[in-house]
Amino acid sequence: MVRSRSCFLDFLEFCADAAHLTSFPLSVDDYRVIGNDYHIGEWIFSGPPLTGQTWEDNSYVELLADRGFSNTILEVAREFRRCVPAYLEKCVSELLEEDPIAIGFTTSFCQTIPSLAVASRVKAENPDITIVFGGANCERPMGNALFEAFECIDVVVQGEAELTGPRVFSDIARGEPVTAQRGVLARKFKGSPGSFSDDAVTAEVFATAPLPNYSEYFSRLARGTQIDFLRESIHLPIETARGCWWGEKSHCTFCGLNGATMFFRSKPPERVEQEFVSLAKRHHVRRFAAVDNILDPKYLTTLFPRLRDSDIDWYLFFEVKSNLTKPQLQMMYDAGVRELQPGIESLSTPILKLMRKGANSIQNIRFLKWCMELGIRATWNLIYGFPGEDPREYQRMAELIPLLTHLQPPSSTSILSLERFSPYYQEPRKHGVRILGPADFYKYAYSHTARLDDIAYAFRFEYADGREPAEYVSNLCGVVSRWHSDFFVGGGAHSLSYLRGPGYIEIIDQRPSLKKREIVLEGYEAAVYEICDRGEGIRTICARLREAAWLGFSPQEEEIRRSLEEMVSNQIMYKEGDRYLSLAVAQQVSNRPG
Numbered sequence: 001m002v003r004s005r006s007c008f009l010d011f012l013e014f015c016a017d018a019a020h021l022t023s024f025p026l027s028v029d030d031y032r033v034i035g036n037d038y039h040i041g042e043w044i045f046s047g048p049p050l051t052g053q054t055w056e057d058n059s060y061v062e063l064l065a066d067r068g069f070s071n072t073i074l075e076v077a078r079e080f081r082r083c084v085p086a087y088l089e090k091c092v093s094e095l096l097e098e099d100p101i102a103i104g105f106t107t108s109f110c111q112t113i114p115s116l117a118v119a120s121r122v123k124a125e126n127p128d129i130t131i132v133f134g135g136a137n138c139e140r141p142m143g144n145a146l147f148e149a150f151e152c153i154d155v156v157v158q159g160e161a162e163l164t165g166p167r168v169f170s171d172i173a174r175g176e177p178v179t180a181q182r183g184v185l186a187r188k189f190k191g192s193p194g195s196f197s198d199d200a201v202t203a204e205v206f207a208t209a210p211l212p213n214y215s216e217y218f219s220r221l222a223r224g225t226q227i228d229f230l231r232e233s234i235h236l237p238i239e240t241a242r243g244c245w246w247g248e249k250s251h252c253t254f255c256g257l258n259g260a261t262m263f264f265r266s267k268p269p270e271r272v273e274q275e276f277v278s279l280a281k282r283h284h285v286r287r288f289a290a291v292d293n294i295l296d297p298k299y300l301t302t303l304f305p306r307l308r309d310s311d312i313d314w315y316l317f318f319e320v321k322s323n324l325t326k327p328q329l330q331m332m333y334d335a336g337v338r339e340l341q342p343g344i345e346s347l348s349t350p351i352l353k354l355m356r357k358g359a360n361s362i363q364n365i366r367f368l369k370w371c372m373e374l375g376i377r378a379t380w381n382l383i384y385g386f387p388g389e390d391p392r393e394y395q396r397m398a399e400l401i402p403l404l405t406h407l408q409p410p411s412s413t414s415i416l417s418l419e420r421f422s423p424y425y426q427e428p429r430k431h432g433v434r435i436l437g438p439a440d441f442y443k444y445a446y447s448h449t450a451r452l453d454d455i456a457y458a459f460r461f462e463y464a465d466g467r468e469p470a471e472y473v474s475n476l477c478g479v480v481s482r483w484h485s486d487f488f489v490g491g492g493a494h495s496l497s498y499l500r501g502p503g504y505i506e507i508i509d510q511r512p513s514l515k516k517r518e519i520v521l522e523g524y525e526a527a528v529y530e531i532c533d534r535g536e537g538i539r540t541i542c543a544r545l546r547e548a549a550w551l552g553f554s555p556q557e558e559e560i561r562r563s564l565e566e567m568v569s570n571q572i573m574y575k576e577g578d579r580y581l582s583l584a585v586a587q588q589v590s591n592r593p594g
């Protein structure tokens, strides 16, 4: 029998209850902070006997303090760390009580050190229990180095484990050594070990992977007292596609998401719909978050019409490219998509080109505008520090942002992180970076004997041309931070919208850093403004006006150009190259409930 265990819920509950161990109550929000930021979630579990550090050693927090981290975050990190030794004792004793033959740890993001902390204690108590590691942090050299450095690990399953994992656990259950197969490292093998490189599974294997079983998670939640309110915000993870079809054509220079798994596969739409329905029935949850790197565009004409017609009030999240059209976004909305994460990363076309993103600033801005119109929350990040970027682009973005403050701001603004498997990592010299070694965190969290160059996923680096992005982004960071607080905290109006009248449109401008006003555009100017909804060049604008000749407009190209330039200087139109994008959100659509 296989049992899963949501240790993260146990740990959260334990910390929230452990008033005797901490100076103040720890909350879910505190937990999110330490789980997301700078490997703090790993560091808090790094102590004896796994590493040379004592539990009282706070040198990593001191390093973060030097880097400007807020005292609140650092104090929260220390409080969580205080809870860890007692929690580990409890966790290990509960695991041993179940008398397992083997324990499998899946590790991605900040889960390696916590997994090692539990695994090493289990092994010390009962060496007969087989410890198996897998997950994204075991991919390629990272898995090999963990296997070498930590004797408590008996088996590492590298890469996608739909085929390899069940064979490993069958062997263990029969009390036999592990069968040698690609993607598996083991202390004892049956047969002769061959090549251990990890493989992506075929589209057929992926499409028929078993439905995730969340029963233990929900029964754990039901038993909780401190985590009760988590139930209100559950988005069940679901995988509809794996790999990245865009990365297969043009690997974004900063992206390390796919080592062996860039090859894009997606499940048949009827299978995805069936998974949504089965999980919703089983757990009474209609909110799902697709863990895919990128949406399969085929779903726009296959899966989403099915979901739209299902008469179920879905609440869905997907990651997408920002080049979706308005009808495509409308279809997603109608199917129940309420949150999207577009890979925006920048509002500068030259910088987007540098990162091979296959998008431009007009596409990114109109995506945010259309999401605002439709009532879809767009979650995106702004990244700076791409090698070769022109510092003047940051001043240009800082000047552009006051025009965009009616749209969703980025969730974070951060410097480029250099990740294993990314083109920057694979060909640093070609891209103008020098890799200096693993990110600082690793030496604070691991023992000195571990091969950190191979274990690390994030790396320190410098630019070959000696640039210091902090010197040219501070203005932009300040502007974005104001955008964020005006949008989420300010409480004041922050909109730029328009209403249609007979032969005119009325634009109501309430953007925070601009003058409050109403602008009426009449006749062909109103038509031009609406034509520019997608971002159009002057030729298309003229052609579309000619098509609408029945409206009685016949302006000359020069007249239209003058009018467009006036809208640009009035800050209601964005211009890039010879293309114009209207910025106001159509209000009648934005009033849609949802």
Ligand code: SF4
Residues within 6 Å of the ligand: 244, 245, 246, 247, 250, 251, 252, 255, 256, 257, 293, 294, 343
């Ligand atoms: S950043 Fe997104 S689109 Fe680009 S390669 Fe990575 S997963 Fe694909």
